[in-house]
Amino acid sequence: MKTLKYFFSTLFILVTVLSCVDDQMGDTGFIETVVAPSDISALFDISQDNTGTVTITPNGVGIAYYDFYFGDDTPEPEKVLAGNSVVHIYTEGTYTVRIVAIGITGLEAETTQEINVSFQAPENLEVTIENDATISKKVDVTATADNAMTFDVYFGENLDDEPVEANIGEIASFTYQEAGTYSIRVVAKGGAIETTEYTVEFEVTEISQPLVSASGPPVRQTADYISIFSDAYTDLDGTNFNPDWGQSGQGSGYAAFDLEGDNMLQYINLSYQGIELAESVDISMMEYMHIDVWTTNVSEIEISLIETINSETIEAPVTKSLVANEWNSFEIPLSDYIDQGLTLQELFQLKLEGTPWAEGSVFVDNIYFYRAETSTGSSELEGTWKMASEAGSMMIYSTANPSEVWWSIDAAGVEGRACYYDDTYVFGADGSFSNILGNETWLEDWQHSSGLFGCGTPVAPHDGSNAATYTYNEDIITLTGLGAYLGLPKVNNNGSLPDVDVTSSISYICTLSDDDNTMTLYIEDGTGTWAYKLIRQDI
Template sequence: MMKNIKFIFGFVFLLAIAISCTVDGIDDDTSFINSVGAPTNVVAFYNITQDNTGLVTITPHSEGAVSYDIFYGDGTATAVTVAPGKSTSHIYNEGTFTVRIVATSITGLQTESTQTLIVSFKAPENLEVTISNDLLVSKKVNVTVKAKYATMFDVYFGESGISTPVSANIDQTASYVYTNAGTYTIRVVCKSAAIQTTEKSQSFDVTAILQPVASAPIPPTRQEANVISIYGSKYTNVAGTNYFPDWGQGGQGSSWGEFDLNGDKMLNYIKLSYQGIALADNVTVDVSGMEFIHMDVWTADAQKIETSLISKSNGERPVVKDLVANEWTSIDIPISAFTSQNGFTVADIFQLKFVGTPWAAGTVFIDNIYFYKAATPSTGLTGTWKMAPEAGSLKVGPTSGSGEWWSIDAAGVTQRACYYDDTFVFSSNGSFSNVLGAETWIEKWQGIPADGCGAPVSPHNGPSGATYLYDAVAKTLTITGSGSYIGIPKAVNAGELPNVAVPNSIVYNVTLTDNNNTMNVVIETGSNVFWSYKLVRI
């Protein structure tokens, strides 16, 4: 009966969506419901009364559930069904119990989790409180508690005007984000089923994070002709550039350096008044053929940044952009925003200047400074391609384009440098070539002891005589020639090598983007196993 109730609830929810979509004139196809997965992050929050009754209120929570079954864990024969946002209460005897929560999604998929519940009529003892500043979120404080006989705890974080505590189970974390950094008195009240509680107060220094804890977004792969890079690791930078010429601002308390975030370097301008970047002596760049200047800026306390392009022949022009505190702000300024100012020309740029607001008070971190333009449209596949050297360019999952099961990360791209320099050549006469060089990435299924860089293994060693056929309407690409492939050699239409024979031809699904300079390739290797590749034209 409980299962029927759950599915009736799900049906009503789906019906409501269908009616709403019809009324609003939106496509009434509700087939997307079938793609909803099982619930995730399934937990339960406890609230226990301090009256020696053993009354516990259990509130389940998750992402993606339409109902919950709660098993109390004390021998009660049946579960209780709870709707999202609702709770169930139960009287326990003294003891330790395992509460089981089964969360059900609208498609009927379920996720189960268990939690320990301690019910004691003794006041908590041996209270240990751990308070820490969060490593990722500025001015966020996390509190965990250990205590004998305890079930839950309340935390009063001590910020003026905030009297409501944050509650958590004894094995969970109570967190709070302060408005301002500073010293606060944090009070923890630890609870069991007993009337008496145990508490502890502690003074704690709340700190603001004043530097990024994650790298700036990785720039897209671009053809060399479409980018002029000033600073960053993605493209080749203009040689000899001075990123800290000072220009006399050190006397105002400003400073500068190159900040290293776990190997990812970025410019750091401290208490920025104004600071600049100077190309090498007698070096200028002509950016009149570019469309934008890009940069990524992180700050905890600067409100705006003014960026000026400085010409060797006709002065400088500024453009001001707002910044968002405690996150990366990606800025793309049209070159026309500079050239529209009093006839400014950009054929001989030799310096850049940055001005902070407020003056000499905010600190900024800057990465990925480059000029760029959109790629020139190309026709069809003719040309030379390689795998995009970026995270996510090689992945596998249960649906087209999915990386649910595995997706290459940045470290994997570096490890497989011998693979990411391989090229796939489509000639105008219909011939196709895998150009692998002396080494490529080879795997144990090819008869070698361990995965790694090594000499290409026959027949996947760049055989000659292969051809290709691209159908732009059907968006399919057929590679003909035993041992020739796109992406990785083991993924073929019938399955994955060596479980199937090496085919004479392979058919891929292909989508071209970025003016036909990016190729997204998908191949289904058997039932619901999809390998996806991202290639870029070079």
């Protein structure tokens, strides 16, 4: 009756699952993707009373129930639902137990285990104790013995430790809180009341450095990242990864670390640690910061970005918890820093701070800023463009009534601004954008102290010195990069300088004509709409 009960219970579970899928999804096609059970194992626990009573606890993945073939003269297998144990009584002898795991679709997998049921005390106990090769402060114990079925290990971290149990010949593992020397006791057990023990003083060691690299960053277009430190990307030049901020007085130190050709930063006894860029960089067009951190003994790391805003140094921190002995990879939204008052247009320093203070070390890799993949360029725009040297190539009109033109450049204006009409706008195939202004361009009164209009040396940030990118989607060109512009530098989507701030992103409506060799751009500045006409040069 017990066998039938388990069988019908399992059948009921299977029918119920299939019925629910039919009701909710309309078919059972998903069943075709289900894989067979896997990772099948079992723990055998024999009572130490000379009765031969063995409790078998199976385990595995994707299993509905098990069929147990006990390896003796039991005529039929016993069915056991997943999560349960089975008890069987053996006489003395050696048996091969066969465990067949069945999934909800009927797919099967199996394993076998040889057991020795003996009412004599275990003999010839041999114990191997090793520090785990990959996990810090983890110890692995293997035991073999005649007349034994299982063994218990008391790892000695606390006086009242519960033992870790394993089958003879398998591994019992334990991870200590601290490295050091511990008394480890191994107890071999069989069906007899008597046991056999082995005790040894064992030194538990700490792995103090990563043994594998952090996951490599994905391939990105150069326009979509700004890298501080990573072998996968092109880093900013001249970064100082160990500036003297007095951290050595806290007992902190620095070393470059090479893991089979993978370069990392090692900060020892981390209190606080600065990273100084060779010059300020605008990262406002990026969306996330990535950093990989490995440690054995730092619980938290504070990651700060530092920039200059209106001659004032502003620092914003983000704190992350660390898991020991593995790589911690963080994708930090840059909005977490912007919300603290940063613009990210003048980043010049980063700072790392450890908890506990100056007591633990970290390994750091892959520090970079990135954004979602943008267009890799547009064949329609790719190339060099100039403003059309003709009357009407630049104008502003009423947004509400486009026929009402407020101002339009005439032929004399074009001639008088020759230093402007030779400026070029370069759209790269890789999504890069450049303003090439030469030695002179047209300046307006808000750009220099003289307050006059005329030709002069280009003035930052509208001098083409900052890196910039572009996207072109659905007739919209978006430039990203502080000071990048098309047409007039003073006009952006918020208004006209100097009445508004310089922005790091400007969008224009674009119309192409003349076989894509003429570009007409439109941008509203809050008072009216500006229009520019540009001509492709490399045709």
